[in-house]
Amino acid sequence: MARTDSLQGSLDLLILKILSRRAPLHGYALMTAITEISGEVLRVEEGSLYPALHRLEEESWIQAEWITKENGRRSRIYQLSEEGKRRLPMEETRWTSVSAAIHQVLKMA
């Protein structure tokens, strides 16, 4: 099974995509979602998730709020902002073209 740790750059896209599909999620749930959907291929390095989330938040692509769960613990949940919704298609296109290019190189070389 191939493991890909080098998610640099693609992590932001994954976060945006997942948040666009699902109800607001907290960090752990987001991480689980990435792992599950990718069929356990992509595994987010847990430590790098939060700086990425905070960076996206400061860029205003996602919004965060604190909720209190039934067990009394507070959880910070994230969802896509208007700005993020606008950015997502662009990021997707960029990613598709980059991966297509890489694919091309792999085939031709």
Next chain:
Amino acid sequence: MGLLSRIGNVFRPDRLRREVDEELADHLACAAEEGRGPAEARRALGNAVRHREASMDIRMAGWLDALRSDVLFGIRQLRRRPVITAAAIVSLALAIGAVTSAFRLIDAALLRPLPVADPHSLFVITYSFVNDVTSKADEAESFSYPQFVELREAVKGKAELMVVSYSSRVDLTYGGDDAMERGYRQMVSGSHFRLMGLQPALGRLLSEADDKTPGGHPVAVISHDYWTRRFGQSPKAVGQTFRLGTVLYEIVGVLRPGYTGTETGVMTDFYIPAMQNADAIREPGWQWMRVWARLAPGAEVDPVRQALQASLTANRRERVKLWPADTPKEQLEQFVHSRLELRSAAAGVSSMQRNYRRPLWVLGAVVLLVLLIACTNVANLLTAQAAAREKEMALRVSIGAGRGRLVQLMLVECLLLAGSAAVLGGLFAWWSAPFVVRMINPPEIPARLHLPADWRVLGFSVLLALLVTVLFGMAPALRASGVKPASALKGGDDPHARRRLMNVLVAAQVAFCFLVHFVAGLFISSFERLSNQPTGFATNGVVLLETQVKGNFPANQRPQQNWEEIREKLRGVPGVQKVALSSFALMGSSSSSVAIRIPNRPPDTISPYLLGISRGWLDAMEIRLLSGRDFTLTDRWGAGKPDGPPVESRVIVNEAFARRYFDGQDPVGKSFETHLGKQNQLVRNEIVGYVRDARYRDLREPIRPTIYAPMGESGWGTFAVRTEEQGAVSQGAALRRIVSEARPEFRVVNVRMQADLVREQTLRERLLATLSLFFAAVALILAAVGLYGVLNYAVVQRRREIGIRIALGARSAHVARQVSGDVFVMLLVGSAFGLGAGLAGERFVESLLYEVKGTDLWRLATPALTLLGAALLAAIPPVFLATRTDPATALRNE
């Protein structure tokens, strides 16, 4: 979000830290719920502290956070040495406050545009002339109404001209004579308000319809400020009438707030049409107003100027045709070829600007020098401090701090100093600028200058604080940041470099201080000389009643008898010693002159002063009669009525007159000729009296030949009332009442004290002397503190060396010379530079001086001796400390 939220986050780092921690803890809790082992989950998450810092950096602006910690560190550093910090802040605050105040004054008086539409297309017309007393080229701006009409026609279509009279203080009343009030009046063309683009807050403003008939438009527009002060903004003000002189005026409108008239320094209360100066409308000889021009949109200045020049020259060519045939050609040429200029009137035009333009800039330069001294002081203090912090800096560099980061650290500290100083200085300026304005004019007619604290002033203070920070902070900051850790931790490779820098700063400080003292010395002696000028007449206890006659005298009475009648009444008042009458007061702003011909001599280029006086006036004013006699009731002056009997004109002259025309011989019995009256008739005047010189109008000008003539029929006059000195001021009101009780058609329009008139002549010199003395004192204190700081530092730094010297048997005197030698050399070098700058700069202040030259030996000695004294005082404590160094302790400490 974005930058704003990051800046916000900088100020709540604790909360941010807690939140990140809580989020990470939540992550671990979720992992536990999924059944993962806590150790494994923690390992998977990685180093929590590192993540937290990464997130913190993302969520705060990095440099801002660094800045915040620098500020906190800076405050701690400053608080660690409270005395030095306080000294630095106070000296900077004083200097910054003084500079800000100077800026406020200069801005308000000279730079700020009038609050009118497009002020930059407004001009005032001036013309050149040669002052016949000083023979210096000068510029004047007074025009007569007929001349104005000609000029107006000359530039039709290119520019619109308007009459703007001098703002003058007048007495008016809304009720009877016992309820006189004072107000500032300007007479303006009807077009004035339209051309200025002003709107009424209430009623109407003047218009072209008010420019028709001389004396036919008794209406007034009042300023918003006056409306507020006098009427509490009541709408009923419009329609009210007041009496001014002998005419009733109706208030027809109120201006919107902001506009205070065209004369910066005076706030005009009300405006009446120029037509109300009825006698002056057709009179070509009365020059009583300025002419303002509003250029048409797109019009160039130069063509307008040329058209005006052509009109003025043509007018003057006509006028000189009436002059006596033997007038010197040179004088004629000067008059005809007077050059007309259009001067920008964007910031208003006033005599205050004319008189105070140069003094304000000079004071600005002086306070700037004081600021430089203060900056040098703080730079010195910081340099000394930097020595103590060299090891700290070295440590910072060793653990990886960048040079830029260190400069930032130091500059933040400086900025804290400058910032607090700027706030204190702002308070100082807030208090001091109006204080200075109050000194500009005599207390009863204060200069009123709008001194707003708006963005201009605020911006200036902020810029100043930044500039100051760079000035005093940059050098020490760069030095500190350029530290080489290896050598600094060892004890430094050039321990004297810092002291050299400090010595140079001391020299600069001394030079600035010397310059300030030099200038202050010039101003102070000018003031002394001027105020000790003898006036030649009595001033104490003389009350002046400026009196006007309303309407016509009864046909059967001679006016002199009326004035005489009132004189008698006034003389009866208890406490009054003598009463006399003149056409106007000495040393007021009025003057009159008349061209004369001495038989068998060429015509003179200057015209003697002329003053109409009653008999007894010379006695009342204590102007001593040297020979001949005083006037009698029957003496007359002038040509008499064309149809009346011939008049023998008699006059009294002063010493200057005798010196100029009769070689200083007693002139009694001699005579001269004057052209007088409407027919320009040649009249022979016999000199019957010869008196001591007395000042006429100005303390500064040389005493001019003066003719005293018997006062004739007149609707105007000024009573000089000699009283017992005590209570003279309080008698003004009583005397005023006596006059109108004696004769209801006589009205006192102004009460003044002769002593005040004289004192007003020296106001500018007093202001310059007072302020420059103050700044000289400040500069001296700052320089002394600076010297002390440097010497003290030198002694502390060289403690071990001194210890060794003393241990080896050096005498106290030797040690004292050793530590103070450098500084005294710097004192000499600085004084030399200051002296050079002072002598070079003297010509900039020359016009403000009175009979004072900078090159007098003692004048150069004063600043030098003062500085030397201050330096000695400042040197005593550190030198004492040095000579008392105990070798054992000094060496043990190291």
